[in-house]
Amino acid sequence: MILNSLPVLAAASKCRHCRSELTLTLVDLGLSPVANDYVDPENSGKAEPFYPLKALVCRNCRLVQTSDMLAADDIFRADYAYFSSHSSSWLNHAKTYVEDMITRFGLTESSRHVEIASNDGYLLQYSMAKGLQCLGIEPCESVALVGRAKGIDTRKRFFGVQYAHELAREGWTADLITANNVLAHVPDINDFVSGVKILLAPEGVATFEVQHLLKLMQLHQFDTIYHEHFSYLSLIAGQRIFASAGLRVFDVELPKSHGGSIRFFVCHEQSRHPQTARLAEPLAAERAYGLDGDAAYIAWNESVKATKRDLLDLLIGLKRQGKKIVGYGAPAKAATLLNYCGVGSDFIDFTVDRAPSKQGRYVPGVRLPIFPPEAILEAKPDFVLIFPWNLKNEIKAQMSEIKSWGGRFIVPVPKATIED
Numbered sequence: 001m002i003l004n005s006l007p008v009l010a011a012a013s014k015c016r017h018c019r020s021e022l023t024l025t026l027v028d029l030g031l032s033p034v035a036n037d038y039v040d041p042e043n044s045g046k047a048e049p050f051y052p053l054k055a056l057v058c059r060n061c062r063l064v065q066t067s068d069m070l071a072a073d074d075i076f077r078a079d080y081a082y083f084s085s086h087s088s089s090w091l092n093h094a095k096t097y098v099e100d101m102i103t104r105f106g107l108t109e110s111s112r113h114v115e116i117a118s119n120d121g122y123l124l125q126y127s128m129a130k131g132l133q134c135l136g137i138e139p140c141e142s143v144a145l146v147g148r149a150k151g152i153d154t155r156k157r158f159f160g161v162q163y164a165h166e167l168a169r170e171g172w173t174a175d176l177i178t179a180n181n182v183l184a185h186v187p188d189i190n191d192f193v194s195g196v197k198i199l200l201a202p203e204g205v206a207t208f209e210v211q212h213l214l215k216l217m218q219l220h221q222f223d224t225i226y227h228e229h230f231s232y233l234s235l236i237a238g239q240r241i242f243a244s245a246g247l248r249v250f251d252v253e254l255p256k257s258h259g260g261s262i263r264f265f266v267c268h269e270q271s272r273h274p275q276t277a278r279l280a281e282p283l284a285a286e287r288a289y290g291l292d293g294d295a296a297y298i299a300w301n302e303s304v305k306a307t308k309r310d311l312l313d314l315l316i317g318l319k320r321q322g323k324k325i326v327g328y329g330a331p332a333k334a335a336t337l338l339n340y341c342g343v344g345s346d347f348i349d350f351t352v353d354r355a356p357s358k359q360g361r362y363v364p365g366v367r368l369p370i371f372p373p374e375a376i377l378e379a380k381p382d383f384v385l386i387f388p389w390n391l392k393n394e395i396k397a398q399m400s401e402i403k404s405w406g407g408r409f410i411v412p413v414p415k416a417t418i419e420d
Contacts, residue, residue: 016230017189017241020060026297027222027304029053029340033364035226035332040361048364053336055225055232057297061240063189064213064232064297066225089394093257094123094180097207101176102130105205109133114167114174114199116159117182121147128152135172137163142357160188164195174199177206181258184210184229193245196266203271206247208264213237214286215260217296219414222304223337224259234291235262235282242266251276259390308341311416315347323382325410327351328395330358330370334387337412339365348385352376377401383418385410392419 013022031050039048054067101107109131115124118136120143128134128151136154138144147154157163177196186192196206211224213234225232233241239249242264250273251265262282267273290296318325327334330353338344344366352373353359359372376384376399384402386392389411396409396419409419 015058015061015063016065016187017063017237017244018058018061020058022056022058022065024057024059024294024297025301026055026057026064027225027301029055029222029225029304029336032226032336032339035228035335035364037364038330038358038361038370039364039367044362044367050365051227053225053227053340057294058237059294061237062234062291063237063241064234066227066230087391087394089391090257091122093255095126097178098123098126098130101205101207102132105176107132107175111175112172112201113176113178114172115178115180116196117179117185118147118152118154119143121150121152121154123178123180124152125150132176135167135174159186160191160195161198162195164198167199172199173201173204174206175201175204177204179206180209181211183208183233184231187230189231189241190245193241193247197245197247197268200247200268202268203273204267205273206266208238208266209255209257209261210264211258212254212260212262212282214262214282214289214291217291217300218289219259220303220307221259221413222307222340223333223413226332226336228332233262234286235264235279236286236291238262238264243269248273248275249279250274252278252282254282257390307413307415311337311341311412312343314410314416314418315343318383319347324349324379325383325385326376326379326381327368327385327387328373328376328399329353329387329391330355330363330368331388334368335364335366337387338363338368344368349379349381350375351385351387373398380405381407383408383410385412387412389413 015022032053033048033050055064057064111132113127113132114135116137118124118138124134124136134152136147136152137157137159138154139158141156144154144156177200200206210233213232242249246269247266248269249264249266253263255261255263326349330351350369350371352371352375358370361370386395386409392411411417411419
């Protein structure tokens with residue numbers, strides 16, 4: 001019996017952007033717990049809520065989205081456990097971004113930089129060091145407090161039209177607005193984007209970095225689908241969403257972060273920022289793949305099942321050989337992967353994570369224990385399954401010592417493989 005302790009919303013039947021009826025399913029991942037609801041030891045013997053995890057495609061605007069099962073404030077709570085600064089590669093990514101934006105757009109000490117979903121100050125710390133006027137907006141207390149401890153003015157609020165008006169009245173009209181990996185996390189995407197328009201200076205620039213739907217589908221990254229990701233964006237959909245708010249996408253970049261992202265450069269519709277030629281290539285690639293039709297989405301559903309079978313075949317074969325397997329990392333994607341594939345402690349002894357906020361707790365659903373990274377060195381497993389596969393090179397470097405006893409790595413997507 002599945003018990004619900006959190007309020008459940010009616011399943012979405014209309015697109016969260018254009019309100020068209022949703023009649024096309026991208027993938028149905030069954031029932032899954034909230035991915036970042038790590039289980040404390042005292043609750044390990046208790047039931048936890050599971051919710052349907054299903055991604056739908058709008059046939060009108062082509063926004064891919066999950067069914068509305070949970071309200072945002074039931075997911076992004078005070079004890080939210082994701083801290084951006086625990087990844088050194090992500091810190092480097094943030095530092096490079098700040099330096100590039102300052103150079104490209106001529107930002108100075110009089111420029112205002114606002115980051116929405118500023119987390120623990122991982123990015124604004126670099127802007128602050130360059131002398132920019134910085135403001136972070138972060139709804140989760142656990143990470144907001146860390147940002148404040150770094151000296152960053154961090155407001156614990158959800159962002160939208162109402163709060164944008166409040167900030168504008170304070171004088172926080174921004175020359176640069178950064179929204180990294182947050183546009184996918186907002187249930188009311190129209191309210192969020194309209195809020196950005198209100199807060200953006202007349203010639204200001206807003207950048208939105210999200211996982212690119214094209215890469216998600218090409219590389220079978222189904223494990224990045226979970227309840228806190230309400231939307232999955234392509235350039236096709238993004239242009240329509242921004243245009244409806246009076247904003248214009250004038251440039252894009254395609255960072256390799258999170259398995260393949262897209263960064264939208266957005267300005268007011270009448271702004272002087274010229275459109276670059278870089279828009280043409282990803283738009284053509286999306287259309288060539290079929291993101292503006294139905295067939296590609298229908299076919300992808302079967303590829304997810306094949307990816308699951310590949311992983312299970314590999315793990316079953318290794319366990320039959322008596323091999324010891326542990327995990328590395330406890331990101332949200334691990335919860336989707338493990339629960340959808342039915343992989344628990346019968347295959348994997350434990351996982352580890354660098355974040356102290358996760359250590360000593362359990363991955364939701366499958367209840368895999370989470371230890372500090374040193375536990376791998378003590379256990380000396382034959383294989384380490386890398387859950388944050390987007391950081392596999394960083395993790396391999398950190399855990400290179402496993403080679404001393406013949407240990408190897410497993411990467412689960414796009415196809416389960418063993419790597420040295």
